[in-house]
Amino acid sequence: MPPLDLxxxxxxxxxxxxxxxxxxxxEGPLADLIEEAARAVPHLTVSRHGDTIVARTxxxxEQRVVIAGHIDTVPLNNNLxxxxxxxxxxxxxxxxxxxDMKAGVAVQLKLAAELAEPVADxxxxxxxxxxxxxxKNGLNRLSQSNPELLAADFAILGEPTRSEIEGGCNGNLRAEIRTRGxxxxxxxxxxxxxxIHKAAPILDILAAYEPRNVEVDGLVYREGLNAVGITGGIAGNIIPDECxxxxxYRFAPSRSxxxxxAHxxxxxxxxxxEIVDLAAGARPGLDAPIAQHFVAAVGGTPMPKYGWTDVARFSRLGVPAVNYGPGDPIKAHADDERVPLAQITDCERGLRAWLTGSAS
Structure with a gap:
């Protein structure tokens, strides 16, 4: 494959x-090309950790910012x-x-190569x-093997947000509720x-549940509690002994x-x-002065992130973090996945204005 032209x-x-x-x-072939392109940039110090590439100024x-994006995708379905x-x-x-989320990665690569004198490291x-x-998550592995590389005053994750700022994220819990017979x-x-009959009260609880809208640091997060699957039964002529x-459960970041x-x-x-999956959310991260400067440079009104993203990893490390990248999240993973070209250039403009201090 030809080298990437930054x-x-x-x-x-x-x-x-x-x-x-x-x-x-x-991800290996793309990681190889990213590493090769980044190592050719004189003002970057580059290291590789599996198929994760880290490039630092x-x-x-006085301040350091982490700007991150993942390079893998979900499987193809005749859409390349x-x-x-x-x-x-x-x-x-x-x-x-x-x-999801190579438009964000492309913007990051271009700015990494071009901005030799950003206002923050x-x-x-x-x-x-x-x-x-x-x-397997590269950021998770990095947080364990080289946590110093995630140390920063602020972090931006290039998840799709229509090139608007989405602060923090909801937490995510999955549980299996069983009945025995x-x-x-x-x-x-x-x-x-x-x-199975004994599971009816579980469904009644879910149907009657009223999810909260919770304001956290000025952003309103919508919670949700839903059945996403139900299993039970052995054969067509047997009364089931388990369901x-x-x-x-998607919960606001105000709740640990x-x-x-416990809820x-x-x-x-x-x-x-039985709790089978659990990930804490992340507060918006917009109260720090550096985050407020970012909002002023990008413009618009920050919104909450309803889904879970890797901003939560930074939140656990005490680093305020937001989501900001091209693309409508509704089209993430879709067979007709597509990004408006204007959102790619808008994202580049916003990041460039902030990182160069040129915002009006």
Whole structure:
């Protein structure tokens, strides 16, 4: 593959890296090209950690910012190579990764190469395995092996936000709620105890639940508690002895992970509850002066991030963090994934204005 041209426009660079397939577990070739391109930039000090590339400026600035983006995508579905298309007068780049989140990565790569004298020292991170398990996540691994590389006064994650600022993120919990019964032949159901029937109160609790809207540092986060799966039954002529309702709880960052677990146990008191996944949220991170300068440079009104993102990793380290990148999150992972070209250039403009101190 030809080397990445970091002098190209951010739109052309987006297309170039999107056309390099990098589904999770296959990020190596793209990571190689990013490492090669970054090492050719004189003002960057580059290190590689698996398929995660870290490039840092060392200008002795008073503050340091981490700007990060993941280079992997979800699997393809006949949506590469990329193409340009116009829909209702809006110009798009169509294809896997254009939204989640190679447009953001392209903007970061271009600015990393061009900005030799930013107003703050910058740690640029392009990491692997965001779309899969926690254990494989490049940022997670880096936080364990080289936590000093994540140290900063502020962090920006290039997740798709329509090139608007989305502060923090909701927490995420998944739980399995089980009922137990007694197997019996369905022709003699009175001998058994139907576990699926006993799950009805669980569904009643979920149907009656009123999720909160919670204001956290000026942003209103919408919570949600939903059944996302239900399993039970052995055969068509057997009374089932077990039923499991799989629930997903999205909770505002004002609530800790431990408090979220306690809330689920309280709601489903008397039932067998097993927590199978848990990730704390992140507060907006907009109260720090450096974050306020960023908001002023980018413009617009910050919004909350309803889904969970890696900003939570920075929050755990005491680093305020926001999401900011091109693309509508509704199109992330979609078969017709596509990013408006104007959002790519808007994101580049906002980051450039802030990092050079040129915002009006």
């Amino acid at each position: 002098t190209a426009s951010s739109i052309d660079l987006t297309r170039a890296i999107c056309d390099i397939e990098s589904v999770s577990d296959r 060392t200008l002795g600035r 190579p990329t193409r340009f298309e116009t829909i209702d007068g809006v110009d798009y780049l169509w294809g896997r990764g254009t939204v 910058i740690t640029w991170i392009w990491y692997d395995h965001e779309e899969v398990s926690e254990a 007694l197997r019996a032949h369905s022709a003699r159901a009175w001998v058994g105890d139907n576990a 499991m309702v799989h629930i997903n 992970a431990e408090e979220a677990v 689920i146990h309280e709601l489903f008191s008397g039932f067998e509850v």
